[in-house]
Amino acid sequence: AKNPKNRYEIAVVQGDGIGPEVCGAGLAVMRAALGGDGILNFSEYRAGANCYRDTGTAFPAATYDACKAADAIFHGAAGIPGVTYPDGTEAGLDFGLQLRFRLDLFANIRPVKLHPGVSSPLSDAARTGIDYVILRENTEGFYAARGGGNLVRDDIASDTGIITRAGTERVVRKAFELSRLRNGALRDGRRRVTVCDKANVLRSLAFFRKVAQEVANDYPDIELDFALVDAMTVHLVRKPDFYDVIVTENMFGDIISDLGAATVGGMGMSPTAEIGDRNGFFQAAHGSAPDIAGQGIANPYGTILSAAMMLDWLGDRHGDARLTEGAERVRAAVAGCLTDGNLPGDLGGNARSDRITEDLCDRLAVMA
Ligand code: ATP
Numbered sequence: 311a312k313n314p315k316n317r318y319e320i321a322v323v324q325g326d327g328i329g330p331e332v333c334g335a336g337l338a339v340m341r342a343a344l345g346g347d348g349i350l351n352f353s354e355y356r357a358g359a360n361c362y363r364d365t366g367t368a369f370p371a372a373t374y375d376a377c378k379a380a381d382a383i384f385h386g387a388a389g390i391p392g393v394t395y396p397d398g399t400e401a402g403l404d405f406g407l408q409l410r411f412r413l414d415l416f417a418n419i420r421p422v423k424l425h426p427g428v429s430s431p432l433s434d435a436a437r438t439g440i441d442y443v444i445l446r447e448n449t450e451g452f453y454a455a456r457g458g459g460n461l462v463r464d465d466i467a468s469d470t471g472i473i474t475r476a477g478t479e480r481v482v483r484k485a486f487e488l489s490r491l492r493n494g495a496l497r498d499g500r501r502r503v504t505v506c507d508k509a510n511v512l513r514s515l516a517f518f519r520k521v522a523q524e525v526a527n528d529y530p531d532i533e534l535d536f537a538l539v540d541a542m543t544v545h546l547v548r549k550p551d552f553y554d555v556i557v558t559e560n561m562f563g564d565i566i567s568d569l570g571a572a573t574v575g576g577m578g579m580s581p582t583a584e585i586g587d588r589n590g591f592f593q594a595a596h597g598s599a600p601d602i603a604g605q606g607i608a609n610p611y612g613t614i615l616s617a618a619m620m621l622d623w624l625g626d627r628h629g630d631a632r633l634t635e636g637a638e639r640v641r642a643a644v645a646g647c648l649t650d651g652n653l654p655g656d657l658g659g660n661a662r663s664d665r666i667t668e669d670l671c672d673r674l675a676v677m678a
């Protein structure tokens with residue numbers, strides 16, 4: 311049901327460490343791309359480690375209610391090492407984890423794209439045309455919070471991996487839909503969904519592959535491909551341009567998406583979207599980077615690219631071209647800035663975060 315709204319409610323949580331810096335950059339860029347606050351209404355809520363320190367709760371009920379009701383959730387970063395619950399776990403990380411499970415954000419989408427002007431450790435041959443998406447199943451697999459079966463004793467410990475038919479079908483379906491939305495992004499114009507697993511060793515992942523194959527029957531226009539996760543790490547270094555959409559189990563997705571990020575400028579350049587049937591949660595792939603917090607030198611591009619993903623997701627979901635066109639302008643501004651060498655410290659430059667944000671806003675002001 312595509313139904314544009316006049317105005318969309320965005321729940322904003324700035325978070326900890328560099329969270330407020332990169333989040334502020336994302337908000338400024340969205341406002342510049344959409345000509346102010348007319349289309350998106352940003353409301354700020356608290357969660358994370360600082361919130362826990364100040365109020366005794368890391369994820370207040372009011373923040374959860376607002377996130378659940380909002381059209382989308384936009385986040386900086388959460389967590390401060392040493393700010394822990396009495397059991398020693400990091401209080402700040404609860405926000406993202408609880409959102410993921412309580413809102414059933416089953417699809418974790420991590421685009422891997424090498425922008426012009428950004429260097430890559432890959433060979434010249436391999437680095438051309440890196441533009442793929444990793445779709446990580448976000449609620450089960452070897453991080454199966456709902457699986458139980460964990461055992462920790464003095465002499466042995468174990469975890470249980472859970473793959474369900476329903477959980478696999480919905481994420482694989484999402485992979486094919488993403489490939490359609492990308493509309494033949496490969497250089498030869500083809501569409502391809504690669505199922506990344508370990509079907510030769512683990513029964514649960516042989517099942518993942520089988521279910522994926524069944525789902526693929528509904529998408530005859532898209533090529534189906536399989537890769538074992540160990541081989542995948544080699545392919546992503548040697549022939550990344552082969553890939554369009556890669557869909558995989560939770561833990562494998564966690565690992566290969568960090569590998570992918572490292573080939574395109576690192577965590578500071580990598581956006582994330584966590585999507586469910588109703589809610590979407592958008593942030594950069596990096597954490598709160600407490601070592602550089604408050605210095606004004608954080609790389610804001612990952613969060614800004616995540617803002618573009620949010621505009622795209624909202625625009626596509628509601629059939630609202632104002633948003634998808636806004637996303638297009640944000641990406642064009644990012645490409646322009648990077649090409650002109652406006653690079654932060656982690657990319658080898660010396661541009662401060664606010665100079666990058668101003669540059670992006672200036673470019674957007676003449677585009678809108
Ligand atoms: P998390 O546990 O949330 O994944 P982490 O402990 O893996 O976080 P990050 O906070 O992601 O670690 O960052 C690791 C290091 O990378 C930081 O200490 C920082 O030096 C660098 N870094 C991360 N994000 C950025 C950024 N946006 N700009 C510049 N440097 C960054």
Ligand code: MG
Pocket residue numbers: 597
């Ligand atoms: Mg980490």
